[in-house]
Amino acid sequence: MSEKIHLTSFLESELEDFVQSVGEPKYRSKQIFKALHERRLRDFEAVTDLPKAFRKHLSDHATASTLTVESRYISEDGTRRFLMKTHDGYPVETVYLPTENRDTICFSSQSGCALKCDFCLTAKLGLLRNLTAGEIVEQIIIVLNDVYGAGEPTPHGTNLVAMGAGEPFANFENLIKSLEIMSNEDGLFIVPNRVTVSTVGIVPKIYEFARLENRPHLAISLSAPNDELRNRLMPVNKRWNIDELFTAAKTFELSLRRGERFTFEYVLLGGVNDSPAHAEELADKINEYGLERVKINLIAHNAAEGLDYHPPGADRVAEFKRTLEDRGISAYVRTPRGRDIYAACGQLAAKNSPNLFQIGRTVEI
Numbered sequence: 001m002s003e004k005i006h007l008t009s010f011l012e013s014e015l016e017d018f019v020q021s022v023g024e025p026k027y028r029s030k031q032i033f034k035a036l037h038e039r040r041l042r043d044f045e046a047v048t049d050l051p052k053a054f055r056k057h058l059s060d061h062a063t064a065s066t067l068t069v070e071s072r073y074i075s076e077d078g079t080r081r082f083l084m085k086t087h088d089g090y091p092v093e094t095v096y097l098p099t100e101n102r103d104t105i106c107f108s109s110q111s112g113c114a115l116k117c118d119f120c121l122t123a124k125l126g127l128l129r130n131l132t133a134g135e136i137v138e139q140i141i142i143v144l145n146d147v148y149g150a151g152e153p154t155p156h157g158t159n160l161v162a163m164g165a166g167e168p169f170a171n172f173e174n175l176i177k178s179l180e181i182m183s184n185e186d187g188l189f190i191v192p193n194r195v196t197v198s199t200v201g202i203v204p205k206i207y208e209f210a211r212l213e214n215r216p217h218l219a220i221s222l223s224a225p226n227d228e229l230r231n232r233l234m235p236v237n238k239r240w241n242i243d244e245l246f247t248a249a250k251t252f253e254l255s256l257r258r259g260e261r262f263t264f265e266y267v268l269l270g271g272v273n274d275s276p277a278h279a280e281e282l283a284d285k286i287n288e289y290g291l292e293r294v295k296i297n298l299i300a301h302n303a304a305e306g307l308d309y310h311p312p313g314a315d316r317v318a319e320f321k322r323t324l325e326d327r328g329i330s331a332y333v334r335t336p337r338g339r340d341i342y343a344a345c346g347q348l349a350a351k352n353s354p355n356l357f358q359i360g361r362t363v364e365i
């Protein structure tokens with residue numbers, strides 16, 4: 001199976017080359033693209049508008065489905081957490097978050113992660129491998145099919161967040177390609193404006209991202225207002241420190257479209273980074289760099305076995321928010337979702353992935 005060509009990884013233009021290379025007319029590429037992405041079919045035999053012989057050829061030489069769902073959990077709040085596996089056995093986690101009139105899918109860009117953020121369970125896996133563009137797209141297709149059924153329309157718009165396992169900017173090319181595939185109006189038609197990419201601060205890629213035409217929104221996971229604390233919580237800071245990160249953020253801010261803002265994500269860890277003094281330091285830093293179009297998403301840490309942190313109390317979160325707002329910074333408290341099924345931020349890789357902790361490798365950046 002692994003030798004077969006993964007057609008879900010192909011842009012429509014690449015599919016055109018593919019169908020012509022096997023002697024089929026160019027228009028077949030649109031039929032295939034629509035079948036895989038708009039109708040979300042995962043088996044060529046179901047694409048009955050293709051000739052039978054061509055369907056057989058596709059089934060013999062190509063594939064549309066390389067990920068398998070190992071398990072699925074549904075939270076009391078409707079959140080669904082999917083544990084999937086690549087064809088070569090690597091874990092992939094994806095989370096579906098329903099809200100009124102909107103579906104949000106939090107997808108993974110890598111299997112495991114190299115970046116060792118101290119408050120994140122995925123870090124314990126190490127980096128297993130980058131996901132291909134097709135594996136990223138398949139996560140979305142699998143989730144939508146689970147919720148609505150293959151071939152069925154999705155009644156709501158779909159928002160995507162690249163906030164699952166992995167650092168999206170460490171798999172930049174595949175990420176951008178997957179987003180291009182998914183934005184095609186003959187397919188999933190999820191336009192960049194509905195997508196948010198979250199990075200821990202791979203600074204050169206923030207500049208590259210800022211230059212992209214038609215790019216998604218950006219969130220930067222910050223979680224500390226100074227180098228000393230951030231070095232401890234997020235070792236990536238030793239490579240690109242807070243000043244380098246804020247300089248990049250300022251450049252990014254200058255590339256924002258009308259009405260657009262970007263986000264700093266701040267995971268609040270009880271007794272570690274959640275004091276009013278930390279909030280003041282953060283506000284000072286934002287004001288020092290003249291960042292005017294940033295909002296802060298405050299995320300109370302989600303307790304998980306294997307992590308030494310605990311969530312801050314609600315009053316502590318409220319005080320942090322108020323301190324920022326008093327200094328003119330927009331701050332929002334993100335409601336935790338799917339905690340009971342370990343789908344919340346920092347909890348991916350928890351429960352039912354016990355064997356994964358032994359196969360990770362850690363890569364220095």
Ligand code: SF4
Nearest residue numbers: 113116117120123166
């Ligand atoms: S928070 Fe994100 S970047 Fe950091 S270790 Fe976890 S998955 Fe990797």
